[in-house]
Every structure is written in C-alpha cells, then in structure tokens.
Amino acid sequence: MTTPLSSTAETSLPPSGSPPAPVARKFVAAYVLGQLGLWTALLTPVTVSISLKISQIAPDTKTSSLSIVLSIGALLSMVATPIWGNLSDRTTSRFGRRRPWLAGGVLAGTVGLVIIALAQSVPLVVVGWSIAQMGFNASQAALNALLPDNVPEDHRGRVSGMVGFTSKVGTLIGTGLVALSGGAVESMLLLPAVFGLLMIGLLVAVLPDRPADPTRLAPFRIADIARSLWVNPFAHRDFGWAWAGRFLLYLGYAFFLTFQAYVITDHLGYKDSEAPDLVFYGTLAVTIGGLLTAVLGGRISDRLERRKIFVGVSAAVMGAGLLIIGLSTTYTHFLIGGTVVGLGMGTYLAVDMALVARVLPNPDNAAKDLGVFQIANSLPQSLAPLIAPIFLTIGGSDHNYPATFMAGAVFAVLGALATAPIRGVR
Template identity: 25%
Template sequence: MDKVAEAPKKRFPIHLGFGLLIGCLGWLIPYCGLAITLLPAKIGQIDPSHKVAWVATFSATAMVVAAISNIIVGALSDRTRTKIGKRTPWIIGGTVFTIIFFYLISISTSIQMMLVLYALYQIALNSCVASLAAFIPDRVAPEHRGTASSFVGIAATLGNSGAGLIAAHFIIHINFGIYVFAGVAILFEVIALLLIKEPGNVDEPREKLNKASSIFKTFALPIKGAHDFYLALSGRLMFTSALNMITGFQLYILTDYMHLGTGKTASTISLISTIMLITGVICGVIAGPFADKIGRYKLPVAICMMMVGFGAFFPFFDAHPWTMMVFTFINGIFNGAYNAVDQALTVAVLPDEQTAAKDLGILNLANTLGQIVGPLLAGAIIASMGYKMIFPTVMVICLVGAGLILLIKRDK
C-alpha cells in the first residue's frame, strides 16, 4: 500500500480531490458524449434502417469488454512499478489510445469496423477508469475518503449531464464533435495528473507471478475477508438495477404511461435533467464530508437507497408529470448523496488494498450489470403487468439493496 495512505492526514489533500474530479470528467464526458449521442448519430447516418439494432449491439459489446478489461487493467496497474507511479502510466496510455480510437471511429464508414474500434476503445477507457478510482485507497487517508468520494460523485453528476448538452451542438457535425471530445480527454487528464502528482513506486515490494497462488491472487475474485465486499457489490447491483428500470424507460414512461405529447415530453426531460444536475451537485458536495465527520458510510448509503425507493412510489399513485418531478427531486438529492459516499464505502470494504484497482473493477461490475438487468427486468414487467408496476418493484429492490448494505460490518 502507498505510504501516503498509511499515515493519518490532518487535512484533506484538496489538489488530489480536484485531480480526481477533473480526471473523472476527462473520461466521462468524452465517453457519454460519444456513446449516448454522437455514435448513435453516426450509426444512423451509415445504416438508418438498422440503427436501433446496431446501437444495442454496440452497447452490449461495450459492457462485456468494459467489465473484463476493468478487472484485468486494474490488476495489472496494481503490479506496475515505475518512476511515475503505478496508476499514471495506465492513465497516459489509456488517454493516448482514446485519442487514436476516436480519430479512427470518426473516419470509419463501416459499422463493423466501428464496432471493433469501439470495443478496443473500452479497454483504453477502463485503463483510465480503473486507475483513477484506485487513487482513493492509494493516496487518501481513511478519515478523508468520504470527501474524496464526493469529488468523484460530483464528476459523475456533471459528466452524465454535461456531456449530452455539449454533444447536442455537434449532431450535424459529428466528426468535429468527436475531435472536441478527444481534446477534452487530453486536456482534462493532463491537468488531473499534474494535480495528483503520483510519486514513483519503483522500490515498492511486489509479489512475483511465479506461483499459481500469486497469479490467482492477482486476477481472481477475492475470497479471504471478502464478506463485506460482496455485500457491497450486491447492494450496489440492486440499486443500479432499480435506477435503470426507470431511467432506461424514462421516455416511454412519459409518453406511454403519462401520455404526454412530444413537446411536453421534451420539456419534461429537460427539466428532469436540470433538477438532477443541481440537486446532485449540491448534495454531492455535502454528503461526503458529512460521512467523514460521523465516521460512517454504510448508514448514509442505505438511507439514500431507501429514500430513492420511496420517491419511486409517487408515479405509482398518479400517472401525471408532477409525480415524476417529485421522484426526480428525491432521486436527485439522495442519488447525488449516494454517488458521493458509495465510493468511500467500497474502499472501506476492500479485502486487500494491494489489489485495490482490480477489486474496485470487480465492484464496478455492479454498475455494468445494473445497466443490463434493470432494463431487462423493467421490460418484462411492462410486458406482463404494465408500466405502473415498475415503481413498486423499484421500491422493493431498493429496500433489499439497503438491507444488504446494513449487513456490512466493516464501515470505516
């Protein structure tokens, strides 16, 4: 483990916090801008008749490659020893290859080639994702990890909301938009690494991969002391699946369940995005330091899950836009707080900080699987019972997820 994390710190390293914020925005904004807006637009230009099927194929492929590469890259970065540290080389490499793949995607006129390039981009992307996440256990003392998590949570809120607003300006000039996002990746990651200033770790001990046991420890799922780890993984999977049940079908909930027209739907979605952005950032700023102050993470995380579940019950009672606004407001507050604290909780339950990046990659499987499980479950409920029953189901799943989090014993 990095020596920086061994000694308690009197003050939170603010430069590291802003490095995490900017670094996360450096991969999140380009990724969301490409995946959500520009890539579907380019696919629509090349093959408009089959664009829906192609977008689904791209999404499924990306999730599989991302899940695997996050774990493998994380494990390799845990073992990296260089004069610029063990995470920095992977962030530099991931950013360089992101630029290359963005350029190749922009000039490609073949859907099949774009699919291959997009899959390879996921490996470059997760070189940054896995390495940045590991800076919290590497460089932040336990008493400040909630605050560090807040910076990551704020980045998630800003990145998810801001990317769409930026990408919308490049729908006509798609390739230029891709170049803009490539520039964002370079600029933000360079600034982030200058702020983080990871020290060299050439002399840090490293177990040799000359035995089956050491290879297993490096790449396999954790077993020893992993009870809390898997509770956190299961709780996060429940929560992300529940959220994706609603967000994945948000458009159809407004049009088919609440029967809004095109204009009203567009304005409602815009209002929802604005509310989520404002409440998410404000609560993200507050929640992490508050969790550090009380010295507990699992209770705030569990409360956030339960409150989001409670908010999801409003659209069940009344199929009108005001109920979605109530849910959005509650979701913005408590999902923003959740994003700010959950990362600190997951760091607290790591079985071995020597394999932090790999194990955080495994925990990120919950996010990936949640994006698959949530819409699939919602689709089955809609087909059999209608949109109305999505909302009580979300509430139950959130409560189960919160219960799993409360069973965690290690909470500091």
C-alpha cells in the same frame, strides 16, 4: 482529531501500506476535474450519443441494436477494469503506477469514439464502443485507486462527496455539449472526449505518484490475470455485501441511464430531434438534486463517523425517484423523478466509496480490488439491456417503460437492504 487539508502543492506519498499523508488541495481539485472529464467522455455516449447514432444508421432495430452495443461494451469493460487495476498496482514505470494508465486509457477511449463517429454500421459501432469502454475503464481503474492512495480515512467522505458526483456533473456537461453540437452526431461523440482528454491531462500533470516497489511484488503469472477478476466474498464478507449493494442499485439505475432517451420519445411522445435538449434538462434535474446532497452528505458522514445509514437511505430514495419516472405521464413528472433520483444519488456516491475504501481486502492492491468493485458498476450496463425486454414486453408492447422502471426501483431498494449485514463499518 482530524487531519487538516494541506495547502502544499504536493501530497507526500507514504510507504505502501501506511496511512495516506495530509491531502493537498491542489491534488483534490485536479482529482475532481479528472473524474469529471472521464465521466463526461464515458457517460455522454451511453446517455444520448450512441442511441442517436444507432437511430441514424439502424432506425428499424434501434432498441435491440442499442442493447447489443451497450451490452458488449460493458461486458468487455467489466472484464478489463480489474485487470487494468491489477497491472496498475504492479506498474514500475518511472512515470508512476497510475499516470500511464490514466493517460493511455483516455487516449484509447477517444480512438474508440472516433470509430463510432465514422461508423456506418452497427458492428462497427460495437467495435468502437468496445475499444472506448476498455480504454476509459483503464483510466477509471487508476482513478479509483487515488482515493485510498492519497486521502486519509477521516477526509474520505468529503473528498468522495466531491469526486463521487462528478459522474452526474460530467453527464450534464456532456449533454450540454451535445445540445450545442448543432445536431451533428460526430460532434456529440467527440466534444466530450476532447474535454476528457484535457481534464485527465491536467490531473496527470499534478498527480503525486510513484512506481510500485518491485521488492514488494510477488512474481507475476498468467493465472494472476484471472485472479484479477475475483475477491472471495466469503473471506471478505463486508466487501462482498458492499459489492452486492452497488450492483443492485446500479442495475436499477442502468434502466434509467439506458432508456431515458426512449422514454422521452416513445413513452412521452416527443420527437427524436427534441431528445438531446430534453435529456440535457433531465440530466440537469438529476445533477441539481445531487449537488444539494453530495458534499453535505459526505461531510456529515465524516463527522458522525457513520456510513451504512447514509448509503442505505440514499439508495432507497433513488428507488423512489425511479418509480416516479416509471409512472410519469408528462415531462414535468419525468423531471421530478430525476430530481429525486439525484437527491439520493448525491449522498450515495459521496459515502459509498468511502465505505468501500474502508473494507478493501488489501490496501496494497487498491486498484485491483476497486477494479473488482467497478464490476458492480459495469455489469449492470450489460445486464440491464438484456433483462429489460422481460419488463418492456409486459402487456404485449415493446415499450412498457412503467413496468421497467418499477423493476429498477425494486432493485435499488434491494441495494439499500444489502448494506445492513456490513459489520466493519458503522
């Protein structure tokens, strides 16, 4: 028998370690909007704004400069996110253990984007993006933990279906704001950040939250900072395989996220001035494809009580979409590939987080463990720009995007195969 969604205004938080109480619709709505706002602020710069800023201040080295900026920022966020998660799990503030990190993180991230907007050199963009990544990922660490904190197991597929695809809708909103910015890169960076501030503020206002129980916390030592970055994949094999699957899939997807603007300009021959609108339409194609499968996939997964098959098949579909993009010779082909990527991404994001919540090593440290899992999202952002030149330079050029996206498709399929050894989830 499933637990019904509660219509009450507050979600009653159970004692640590107990199953979550019925989840309030008000919380779910605020949770979705909070994730939507954060992804809008975080992913819009990755998708288009930073690449255009770099093209503006360093046109002769834009590809290598973009790789450096994104790699350093992603590396710092990868290290910071599980640490923020561990500290969130231990936060005894009267405002709760999640609220301070949600609010403080999005404020710090916005400061980083202001620095980028004002920057006139690549090193200053690096500084701004590093601050932005670490700040926004502090909020993300707290957001990730809200699913196991507040949502019962038999509703996690449908809730994660609504929440999971907010990354694509957030990117769509962000690229829409970019298209409406009138070509001013400063507005392209700051308008999505303002939207993120508003949405996280709404979530903080209605979030059911409580401080960590000091009596349940072991003494904190400096060594615990290093332990924040690690979950033993041999002791927790299911978590390890889930991490590997997400990492491989996102490594392939990072090629698309990082280089789509340059595919449009360098490979398909459009002007830089046309890129914001064309990236927006490409993001719209991904979003429409994902919306067709996100919530439905999560509901079917809940009903069948199966996760692995949905995760594996959807990852393989994403690989097919990346292959289509890599082989595209027209913008129409690019849009078709983006739609296929979205069809796979919708179900994948709906079900994969529900799968991961089931195999967490320690539910009492959900933010910390999910912070480690978040590394599987952020590490590819660092690695993709570093390893992409291996494929970009095949054939003697520096923009062999077909080979690069074919490699991305292979990584996505390997991510699909990584779900097979998971035993604790059907």
